[in-house]
Amino acid sequence: MSAAPFRHVAVIGLGLLGGSVLRAVQQYLPDSVTTGYDADAGVRARAREIALAGTVADSASEAVTGADLVVLCVPVGAMGAAAKAMASGLSPQTLVTDVGSSKASVMAQLGEALPGHPVIPSHPVAGTEQSGPDAGFATLFRNRWCIVTPPEDADAAQVAALNAFWEALGARVETMDPEHHDRVLAVTSHLPHLIAYTIVGTASDLEEVTQSEVIKYSAGGFRDFTRIAASDPTMWRDVFLSNREAVLEMLQRFTEDLTELQKAIRKRDGDALFDHFARTRAIRRGIIEMGQDDARPDFGRSDHNGSG
Ligand SMILES: NC(=O)c1ccc[n+]([C@@H]2O[C@H](COP(=O)([O-])OP(=O)(O)OC[C@H]3O[C@@H](n4cnc5c(N)ncnc54)[C@H](O)[C@@H]3O)[C@@H](O)[C@H]2O)c1
Numbered sequence: 001m002s003a004a005p006f007r008h009v010a011v012i013g014l015g016l017l018g019g020s021v022l023r024a025v026q027q028y029l030p031d032s033v034t035t036g037y038d039a040d041a042g043v044r045a046r047a048r049e050i051a052l053a054g055t056v057a058d059s060a061s062e063a064v065t066g067a068d069l070v071v072l073c074v075p076v077g078a079m080g081a082a083a084k085a086m087a088s089g090l091s092p093q094t095l096v097t098d099v100g101s102s103k104a105s106v107m108a109q110l111g112e113a114l115p116g117h118p119v120i121p122s123h124p125v126a127g128t129e130q131s132g133p134d135a136g137f138a139t140l141f142r143n144r145w146c147i148v149t150p151p152e153d154a155d156a157a158q159v160a161a162l163n164a165f166w167e168a169l170g171a172r173v174e175t176m177d178p179e180h181h182d183r184v185l186a187v188t189s190h191l192p193h194l195i196a197y198t199i200v201g202t203a204s205d206l207e208e209v210t211q212s213e214v215i216k217y218s219a220g221g222f223r224d225f226t227r228i229a230a231s232d233p234t235m236w237r238d239v240f241l242s243n244r245e246a247v248l249e250m251l252q253r254f255t256e257d258l259t260e261l262q263k264a265i266r267k268r269d270g271d272a273l274f275d276h277f278a279r280t281r282a283i284r285r286g287i288i289e290m291g292q293d294d295a296r297p298d299f300g301r302s303d304h305n306g307s308g
């Protein structure tokens with residue numbers, strides 16, 4: 001990228017996503033100035049210690065003063081409050097985006113908090129089960145999709161600059177309307193998390209299987225669920241409450257499909273089971289072929305391990 005799409009990038013919320021945005025800007029857009037703010041004083045202190053931003057400010061409005069781009073990286077339920085807290089520092093031309101995992105609710109909150117202000121939401125579909133200021137790394141967005149949901153009246157030059165920003169951080173950009181985004185992510189991200197939270201809870205509640213057996217024999221499929229089920233409780237509470245309708249619809253479909261498999265097992269219908277598993281195996285292979293995951297048993301995660 002020859003010229004940075006934004007001279008000054010401010011990040012509100014200095015956890016996994018905020019830290020990764022800042023690390024990636026420092027690495028891939030070194031000419032851009034960075035500032036940051038987090039509502040938690042301990043997080044701000046840690047962010048200063050590890051130089052997560054050029055300046056870590058003591059208020060949201062101070063952090064965004066002079067910024068061309070503000071990236072809100074707080075839980076989706078806190079987007080409106082975070083936007084209101086910074087509003088007095090914004091210039092009329094500062095573009096505001098976010099990284100929230102649901103989009104219709106965030107758009108509504110930001111529209112209410114910043115009436116008439118340019119807001120173009122984003123969702124980089126990239127993350128881990130970690131959270132906090134030490135969890136971020138510069139390569140998080142590399143080769144991952146970032147879904148941008150511009151409002152109908154968005155300025156085309158600002159949309160292009162935002163897309164260029166995410167591309168400079170290594171992402172591939174797709175545009176969608178927020179409702180479609182929320183339905184797609186309900187099935188590809190939100191429901192899988194709900195299932196992981198359920199199955200890990202179910203296993204640990206079993207009276208005839210001890211806690212130590214759950215841990216000891218978790219080398220197989222269960223282990224992968226435990227990684228997902230270790231994800232941040234605040235973030236995921238907010239995701240389910242904000243994308244309630246789409247998640248409930250996908251959950252209904254999932255429950256019906258699970259009942260079908262239950263029926264096939266009860267009827268000893270091996271063909272139905274085999275056909276279903278063959279179809280899902282092909283989907284996994286397709287994801288690997290598209291470069292969206294790694295075939296290695298640790299999903300290639302040992303490659304980054306917080307570095308970058
Ligand atoms: N974790 C993931 O895998 C992932 C992936 C893509 C998008 N997201 C989205 O990114 C956002 C941040 O998630 P994360 O994983 O970085 O969480 P995180 O817990 O690591 O960081 C969130 C930070 O926001 C701060 N915060 C909360 N309310 C605030 C406020 N009003 N003002 C300022 N700071 C505030 C918290 O103190 C915390 O440090 C969420 O909206 C989430 O849905 C997460």
Ligand SMILES: O=C(O)C(=O)C[C@]1(C(=O)O)C=C[C@@H](O)C=C1
Nearest residue numbers: 101124125126127128129188189
């Ligand atoms: O890999 C993980 O740990 C994730 O859960 C990341 C993940 C996902 O579901 O893929 C989680 C939430 C997001 O909004 C985007 C990405």
